[in-house]
Amino acid sequence: MKEKILVVENEIIIASDIKSCLEKAGYIVPGIAAYGEHAIAKAAEFMPDLVLMDVMLKGQMSGIEAAAEINTRFNIPVVYLTAYSDQSNLQKAKTTQPFGYILKPFEENQLITTIEIALNKYQKEVVMREALAQEKEQQKNQSQFFSMLSHEFRNPLNNISVCTELLTDHSHQLNETKKDEYLNHIQKSVQHLEHLLNDILLIGKAETGKNQFDPKPLDLEQFCRNLVTNIQLSASQNHQIIFNIVGSNSSKENPRLVGLDEKMLLHILTNLLVNAVKYSPQGGKVKFELFYVTGEVIFRIQDEGIGIPEADQENLFSSFQRGSNVGSIPGNGLGLAIVKHYVQLHGGNISFASKPGVGTTFIVNLPI
Known part of the structure; x- marks a missing residue:
C-alpha cells in the first residue's frame, strides 16, 4: 500500500495540482489544508506518512509553527514547500528538523524524488530509533x-x-x-x-540460543506417570497428585509415542508440578491432566494453593519475578522463565489463571 501524504498549501490551485501529481505517482492524498490549525487537525485525523508543508499559510499560524506542532505531537516527517530561500526562513525551518525542501516553482520529478528521499530517510531513522530503544x-x-x-x-x-x-x-x-x-x-x-x-x-x-531442541519418540503416558511417582515421593503426605488422561494419541504407527524433547519436557512439567506442591503449603490436591487433541498435546496442572496476586501476574515469566505473597517459601524466580523458553522452543504456548487463596492453573500446549 502506498504512503499517505497530507498537502498543506496556501494556494488552492497549487494544492490541487500537487494532489493530482502525487496520486498519479501512486501516493494517497487523504486531505488538503490551507491553515496551520487545519493541518494539525487533519494530521491527527489521517496520521499521514508525510506532510508537504507550505511555509506561508493562511491565518495566524505559519507553516513552520504547524510543522513544529505536528512533529512534536505525531512524529510525522515534514517536507517544506516554499517560494522563499532567504536565510531567516531556512534557519527557522531547520529547528523543526524537516526531511527536505522544495522551492517553488518546481518540476513534478523534483517533487516525487524529494518525497521518496524523505520517506526513505525517515524509515531509516525509525529503524535506528527502534534499535537504540x-x-x-x-x-x-x-x-x-x-x-x-x-x-x-x-x-x-x-x-x-x-x-x-x-x-x-x-x-x-x-x-x-x-x-x-x-x-x-x-x-x-x-x-x-x-x-x-x-x-x-x-x-x-x-x-544465547544454545539450547538444542531435539524431539524424539516418547512414551508420554509412562513418562508422566513416572514423573508423578517421583514428585509424590518428595511431597508431604498432605499433598495428593492426581493424574488423568483425556483422549488418545491418533498416531497410527505407534499410538504410545509422541515426538517431544524429553529433557525440556521434564524441566517444564517438573517445575510446574513442584511449584504446585510448594505453593500449596497447607497441602491439598494437585490435578495433573494430559489431553490429546488433533496435532498437539495439552497439559493442565491445577493446585489449591496460595495463588498469584493480580499485580504480579503480568511479569510472572520474567527472570527473578515471584509472587509478593510467597513469604518464606524458597525459590529464585527463574524457573518459569526457563519453562516458557522451553515451551516456545517446542512451538507451543503456556498460559495460566490464578486467584489468591484459591489456587493456580497452568496450561501448556505443545504441537506433536
Whole structure:
C-alpha cells in the first residue's frame, strides 16, 4: 500500500495540482489544508506518512509553527514547500528538523524524488530509533538482572558465612542439636546456590540460543506417570497428585509415542508440578491432566494453593519475578522463565489463571 501524504498549501490551485501529481505517482492524498490549525487537525485525523508543508499559510499560524506542532505531537516527517530561500526562513525551518525542501516553482520529478528521499530517510531513522530503544531496554534489563542476581547470591552466602563463623568461634558452647541446625542451614544454602547456578546456566543458554531442541519418540503416558511417582515421593503426605488422561494419541504407527524433547519436557512439567506442591503449603490436591487433541498435546496442572496476586501476574515469566505473597517459601524466580523458553522452543504456548487463596492453573500446549 502506498504512503499517505497530507498537502498543506496556501494556494488552492497549487494544492490541487500537487494532489493530482502525487496520486498519479501512486501516493494517497487523504486531505488538503490551507491553515496551520487545519493541518494539525487533519494530521491527527489521517496520521499521514508525510506532510508537504507550505511555509506561508493562511491565518495566524505559519507553516513552520504547524510543522513544529505536528512533529512534536505525531512524529510525522515534514517536507517544506516554499517560494522563499532567504536565510531567516531556512534557519527557522531547520529547528523543526524537516526531511527536505522544495522551492517553488518546481518540476513534478523534483517533487516525487524529494518525497521518496524523505520517506526513505525517515524509515531509516525509525529503524535506528527502534534499535537504540531496544538496546537501552536490553541494557536496563541486564542491569536489573545482575542486581537481582547479586541479591540472590548474597542471602545464601551470608547464611553460610554466619553459620560457619558460629561453628568455628563458638563450637565449644554449642550442643550437638545446635551444631546440626547450623550444618543443616549451610547444606540448604549450598543446595540453593547449586540450583541458582544451574538455573542461571539454563537462562544463559536460552539467551544465547544454545539450547538444542531435539524431539524424539516418547512414551508420554509412562513418562508422566513416572514423573508423578517421583514428585509424590518428595511431597508431604498432605499433598495428593492426581493424574488423568483425556483422549488418545491418533498416531497410527505407534499410538504410545509422541515426538517431544524429553529433557525440556521434564524441566517444564517438573517445575510446574513442584511449584504446585510448594505453593500449596497447607497441602491439598494437585490435578495433573494430559489431553490429546488433533496435532498437539495439552497439559493442565491445577493446585489449591496460595495463588498469584493480580499485580504480579503480568511479569510472572520474567527472570527473578515471584509472587509478593510467597513469604518464606524458597525459590529464585527463574524457573518459569526457563519453562516458557522451553515451551516456545517446542512451538507451543503456556498460559495460566490464578486467584489468591484459591489456587493456580497452568496450561501448556505443545504441537506433536
